[in-house]
Amino acid sequence: MVWVNAIVQGLMLGGLFALFACGLSLLFGVVGVINLAHGDFAVLGAYVAVALLPSVHTNALWALLFVPPIFAVFGYGAQRTVLQRSLDTGPLTTLLVTFGLSVVIQNALLEGFSADSHSLSVGALATSAFHPAHGVVVPYLRLAILLTAVAVLGSVQLLLARTSVGRQIRAVADDPEAASVSGVSTRHITGIAAGIAFATVAVAGLAFGMYAQFAPTTGSTWLLYAFEAVIVGGLGSLWGTLAGGCVLGLAQTIGEQIAPTAGTLAVQLVFLAMLAVRPTGLFPARVAV
Amino acid sequence: MTDAALLQLNAVSKRFGQVVVADGLSFSVDAGATLGIVGPNGAGKTSLFGMISGDLPVDSGDIEFDGRSVVGIGTAERCRLGITRTFQVPRPFDGLTVFENVLVAAQQGGGLRRAAAVDAALAALAETGLADRANMMAGQLGLLARKRLEVARGLSTQPRLLLLDEVAGGLTDPEVAELVAIVRRINGAGIAVVWIEHVVRALLSTVDRLICLALGKLIADGNPREVLGRPEVKELFLGTESAIAGDRPERVSEPVSEPAIDPAGGNP
Structure with missing residues (x-):
């Protein structure tokens, strides 16, 4: 039963990884920006909640109502200004610019919130769990995060596949010049795509903040997992990202079951094995999403 | 003049x-x-x-x-x-279906909404002989069809x-x-x-x-x-x-x- 429990925990952890990787996958697949500040933006989202919630005891679930919209607007603005300009200069410039943003965000957070770690309070949800079988524990918060990941990835996928905005986003991702001679306002559409990506980053940051403690420099560690989830799942496929997150989550918890300190090592071994055996990922996109 | x-x-x-x-x-x-x-x-x-x-x-x-x-x-x-143009080397949106290619053009370039956009897109496909391939991914088309799709997409922008x-x-x-x-x-x-x-x-x-x-x-x-x-x-x-x-x-x-x-x- 410990193995069943490890698998259940792994899937739920995978939901968190996938939720976190969604924004990275979108911003890279659609906008073409490899966002090295991705993790820091997520941490920034959690800190925005800390700053704007009236007290440390307020249930942080309220932050889900206002932090993602703030981030969507912020993402649109960032795309139309900093990111688009760096894209126009060259693909490597976006790496430098987002790396620079990462440094700026970390230090600004250190300045504003000190190096102490914070957490987001979700009241009883943080500690309650149910036991579907003997020896299997399902904490409500982790289950909620997994369901949120499925909902977020699924709705973004639906938006891309079924809506007019989604078609325009895919067209621009495919060929911006051809899109503009078809009447698509490419920069506006790219901005919207970035806004969506940033909104998911905010959701992920809040989820992480409810799940674990965070400090200004936590983001860089998370970034690695996000990259791995995207690559294991297959670049450009959002369902692949969900699968990639779950694979990494399973590796982590099953690794921990084998030896308590082997979780992270197992994740990296699975990642390396994936690169060696199937470098295109589990579900390489037939189409650029 | x-x-x-x-x-x-x-x-x-x-x-x-x-x-x-x-x-x-x-x-x-x-x-x-x-x-x-x-x-x-x-x-x-x-x-x-x-x-x-x-x-x-x-x-x-x-x-x-x-x-x-x-x-x-x-x-x-x-x-x-x-004003619209086609490209010498066809540049369809490979990740979209043939229909979606022309629908984007009809909606954005033609400023058409809903049924009008769908009608215009289908008309452009019919005009260029691509109607039977509407649901194929554009990336799977051969050269002649890609060239026709360029024309169809241009046409869809009205x-x-x-x-x-x-x-x-x-x-x-x-x-x-x-x-x-x-x-x-x-x-x-x-x-x-x-x-x-x-x-x-x-x-x-x-x-x-x-x-x-x-x-x-x-x-x-x-x-x-x-x-x-x-x-x-x-x-x-x-x-x-x-x-x-x-x-x-x-x-x-x-x-x-x-x-x-x-x-x-x-x-x-």
Whole structure:
């Protein structure tokens, strides 16, 4: 039963990884920006909640109502200004610019919130769990995060596949010049795509903040997992990202079951094995999403 | 020329470093007209389309569409005004279905909503013979179908001016004939067509007027057969063909040089 429990925990952890990787996958697949500040933006989202919630005891679930919209607007603005300009200069410039943003965000957070770690309070949800079988524990918060990941990835996928905005986003991702001679306002559409990506980053940051403690420099560690989830799942496929997150989550918890300190090592071994055996990922996109 | 012209270029110039792609170009296209453009490689034909559609900013001069200057207006906005182009090497959105390709154009370029956009998209596919492949991914299409999709996507934007860039290149004779029939039908619906083409046969059976460009300059403008008959055009365009046929072998590998195409001067 410990193995069943490890698998259940792994899937739920995978939901968190996938939720976190969604924004990275979108911003890279659609906008073409490899966002090295991705993790820091997520941490920034959690800190925005800390700053704007009236007290440390307020249930942080309220932050889900206002932090993602703030981030969507912020993402649109960032795309139309900093990111688009760096894209126009060259693909490597976006790496430098987002790396620079990462440094700026970390230090600004250190300045504003000190190096102490914070957490987001979700009241009883943080500690309650149910036991579907003997020896299997399902904490409500982790289950909620997994369901949120499925909902977020699924709705973004639906938006891309079924809506007019989604078609325009895919067209621009495919060929911006051809899109503009078809009447698509490419920069506006790219901005919207970035806004969506940033909104998911905010959701992920809040989820992480409810799940674990965070400090200004936590983001860089998370970034690695996000990259791995995207690559294991297959670049450009959002369902692949969900699968990639779950694979990494399973590796982590099953690794921990084998030896308590082997979780992270197992994740990296699975990642390396994936690169060696199937470098295109589990579900390489037939189409650029 | 006249105030009624749909498209009017006034002294348009553009250069990339030392390479001149437009050198004081002025000409006009009337509403519903057909115009063919010929010229050797590097004459600035495709760049001209870029400047008219908005991809490429002009260095100087003015481009008017429907009586207003469009210089400084973005590509997407020009498309909504009624200007669209196709690409020489087809650039469909490979990750979208054929139908989605034209639907995006109908909704954004044509400004159509819901059922109207769907109808326009289906009409464009029917017009270009792609209706049976509407649900295929565009990336799976062959060359002829990709070229047709370029035309269908352009058509879906409900243009008043359609710029076709070598849509007949690389196709077999029967395929060219089909494309010519499509272009003639499009023009018959009142859409002005400007067509860059090396397949002269296709042009002659479609356009009423032909211009010849070389190194960014307009060197002939008029009735297609009359233009092709002019010595300076033959020199440039047919001269190389007859050279290939063995007529004037010394011209085969000779690059087109400035004096050879100077409209005022003769041969070097």
